[in-house]
Amino acid sequence: MSEFYSDPDRGTGVSRRKILECMTWAGTGVLWTIAGGVPHTMGIIGETMAAEPSGLTFLQISDSHVGFDKPANPNVIGTLEEAIGKINTLPVKPSFMIHTGDISHLSKPAEFDDAERIISQARLDVHYVPGEHDLIDEEVKLYRERYGRGTKGTGWYSFDAAGVHFIGLVNVANLKAGGQGSLGEEQLAWLADDLQDRSTSAPIVVFAHIPLWALYPAWGWGTEDSGRALDLLKRFGSVTVLNGHIHQVMQKVEGNVTFHTACSTAFPQPAPGTAPSPGPMKVPGEKLRALLGVTDVTFKTGQQRLAIIDRPLNG
Amino acid sequence: MKRARSCGAFAATLTMAIVLSAAPSLFAHAGGIEVKIDNFSFTPQRLTVKAGTTVTWINGDDIPHTVASSGKLFKSKTLDTDDAYTFTFTTPGMYEYFCSLHPHMTGTVVVEAETGSRDAPDRSGEP
Numbered sequence: 001m002s003e004f005y006s007d008p009d010r011g012t013g014v015s016r017r018k019i020l021e022c023m024t025w026a027g028t029g030v031l032w033t034i035a036g037g038v039p040h041t042m043g044i045i046g047e048t049m050a051a052e053p054s055g056l057t058f059l060q061i062s063d064s065h066v067g068f069d070k071p072a073n074p075n076v077i078g079t080l081e082e083a084i085g086k087i088n089t090l091p092v093k094p095s096f097m098i099h100t101g102d103i104s105h106l107s108k109p110a111e112f113d114d115a116e117r118i119i120s121q122a123r124l125d126v127h128y129v130p131g132e133h134d135l136i137d138e139e140v141k142l143y144r145e146r147y148g149r150g151t152k153g154t155g156w157y158s159f160d161a162a163g164v165h166f167i168g169l170v171n172v173a174n175l176k177a178g179g180q181g182s183l184g185e186e187q188l189a190w191l192a193d194d195l196q197d198r199s200t201s202a203p204i205v206v207f208a209h210i211p212l213w214a215l216y217p218a219w220g221w222g223t224e225d226s227g228r229a230l231d232l233l234k235r236f237g238s239v240t241v242l243n244g245h246i247h248q249v250m251q252k253v254e255g256n257v258t259f260h261t262a263c264s265t266a267f268p269q270p271a272p273g274t275a276p277s278p279g280p281m282k283v284p285g286e287k288l289r290a291l292l293g294v295t296d297v298t299f300k301t302g303q304q305r306l307a308i309i310d311r312p313l314n315g
Numbered sequence: 316m317k318r319a320r321s322c323g324a325f326a327a328t329l330t331m332a333i334v335l336s337a338a339p340s341l342f343a344h345a346g347g348i349e350v351k352i353d354n355f356s357f358t359p360q361r362l363t364v365k366a367g368t369t370v371t372w373i374n375g376d377d378i379p380h381t382v383a384s385s386g387k388l389f390k391s392k393t394l395d396t397d398d399a400y401t402f403t404f405t406t407p408g409m410y411e412y413f414c415s416l417h418p419h420m421t422g423t424v425v426v427e428a429e430t431g432s433r434d435a436p437d438r439s440g441e442p
Contacts, residue, residue: 070377070396106379106395132416136379136393177385177413178421219355220419277354280377 055300056162059087059097059124060207062244062295063264065133066115067105072267072280073288076105080118082313083265083294087122094296095161097124100244100262101131101172101209103147108137112146130155131209131245132172156187158194164299165198167191169208171223181210181223181245188225192232200235203299203306207242213252213259216272221246230257240297240306246278248291249310260308263293289314349373350422352380352394352414357422366426369403380420385411 061083068076087094099119104111119126128147135143135154144155151157154173159166169191171181183191195204206212212229214222223229233239239257247269250261267280268291275281283291293312300307348368351358353375364370372382374394382391382400388410391400404410404426414420 068377072377106393133379136381136416138392175415175418177383177411177418179418218419220417277356277376279354 055298056164057092057094057296057298058161059094059122060100060242060262060295060297061087061097061119061265062100062209062262063102063131063247063266064099064115064119065102065105065264065266066118067108067111068266068280070267070280072282073292076266077114077118079289079292079313080115080265081121082289083292084118084122086311086313087124087294090296094124097122097126098166098168098207098242099126099128100207100242101129102133102244102264103128103131103143105133106136107134107142109142112142116146127159127166127168127207128155129168129170129208130172132175135173152190153184153186156190162299164203164205167194167204167206169206169212169229171208171210171212171226179224180217180220181208181212181226183223183225183229188228188232191229195232195236198236201237203238203240204233204236205240205242205297205306206233209243210245211243211250211259211261212241213254215246215250215261219272219278221272221278233257238306242295242297247281251308258306258308260295262295263291263310263312265292265294265313268292347371351375352382352420355380355414355417355420357412357420360421361423361425363425363427364404366405366407366429367403368426369401370424371399371401373397373399379416380414381416382412383415385413390415 064080065076066080073079087097097119103115130143130147148155151168154170155168156170157168169183169187171183173182174184175182206229208223210223211221212223212226216222234255234257237256241257241259243259243261244264246261247264247267248261248271249263250259252259268283268288269278270281281291290312293310293315296309296311298307348362348364348370350362350370350372352372355376355378357372362370372391372394374380374396377396379393379395381393382389382402384390389402389412393416394400404424407426407428410424410426412422412424
């Protein structure tokens with residue numbers, strides 16, 4: 001998949017054709033290899049494992065939507081189980097997993113319970129951030145009770161692993177009329193403080209539910225104050241931004257920042273502007289698993305890229 | 316290549332027809348009127364009613380939405396598919412609202428006095 005990521009020196013984005021190609025194999029999860037700071041996709045998980053057997057490896061899964069039962073995928077439990085099953089067959093056990101939100105569909109206790117029962121079968125530490133579907137219980141408390149321990153505000157936090165600084169942000173709370181995703185003043189102040197004394201050579205991985213770039217504002221696929229967060233990050237040599245929400249793989253490189261969105265494990269959504277709305281995309285049953293997936297990431301000390309691999313459920 | 320062919324197939328599935336219901340009368344009398352939520356939008360997006368009218372929003376999408384007044388006058392619970400929310404507007408004014416999950420979805424209800432006065436004050440900013 002070497003054609004999938006762009007050379008930061010050339011500063012080019014990914015062509016529409018490439019994006020469309022990617023979409024067809026997007027879906028299970030992304031396996032990320034962090035190699036010296038900048039992440040990149042390396043292809044299907046199996047290929048990567050053969051080529052890059054060492055380094056810190058972590059997984060990203062996203063948009064499980066446990067509780068969704070509409071025709072686009074009436075069995076989201078089954079496809080989540082398949083995704084976790086894939087993870088359990090990886091030849092190198094990842095260090096941990098990131099879930100970029102929309103764990104549940106309607107923030108019901110039973111949905112969170114089912115998600116936990118299945119995801120825990122991977123026997124990995126999981127670092128979550130909420131999607132908007134995880135904050136819609138009446139009192140908006142279930143996500144915080146279950147996943148928010150040790151976090152600030154509506155659930156943001158940071159941690160370090162293998163020399164990489166990870167930052168989980170919340171951009172789905174307190175949204176304003178006419179706007180998009182939002183981080184808010186309190187979280188931006190915390191982010192500035194979190195980054196303040198950090199060396200610019202420290203690789204940074206930021207993860208949040210809604211894309212932190214203006215991917216398609218007409219559908220709300222962006223974060224209105226993400227520019228302020230990116231300003232705080234621009235002095236760092238290697239920044240990787242991982243998002244979910246749009247249920248398809250999109251990637252772009254801008255300077256030292258690589259943006260990547262992961263597939264859903266539940267149902268695909270249409271490419272920007274190709275449908276009347278971003279609602280669930282109904283595809284023939286045999287196609288569905290090509291559009292769901294997980295992502296792996298590997299970091300290798302001394303190299304300049306993280307390796308990002310999107311792995312479809314049927315791959 | 317297989318991928319390219321798959322793309323084509325997906326593109327075909329996107330040609331699903333959207334038939335927005337013919338815009339109902341934008342001026343309703345007391346007794347109730349519906350706003351449909353379909354394809355991540357409110358239809359009609361701008362609605363004019365007489366004071367005392369009950370407005371019902373019905374979610375026709377496969378994705379949950381909410382109806383939240385920008386001025387925090389009213390807010391629905393999360394509406395799953397086919398769920399409905401009603402609110403009765405008693406005071407003339409202009410009421411803007413949005414979906415708190417997908418805030419690019421916005422709508423307006425203009426409430427006019429029973430006498431038909433068109434000097435409705437803007438109440439969208441009021442709590």
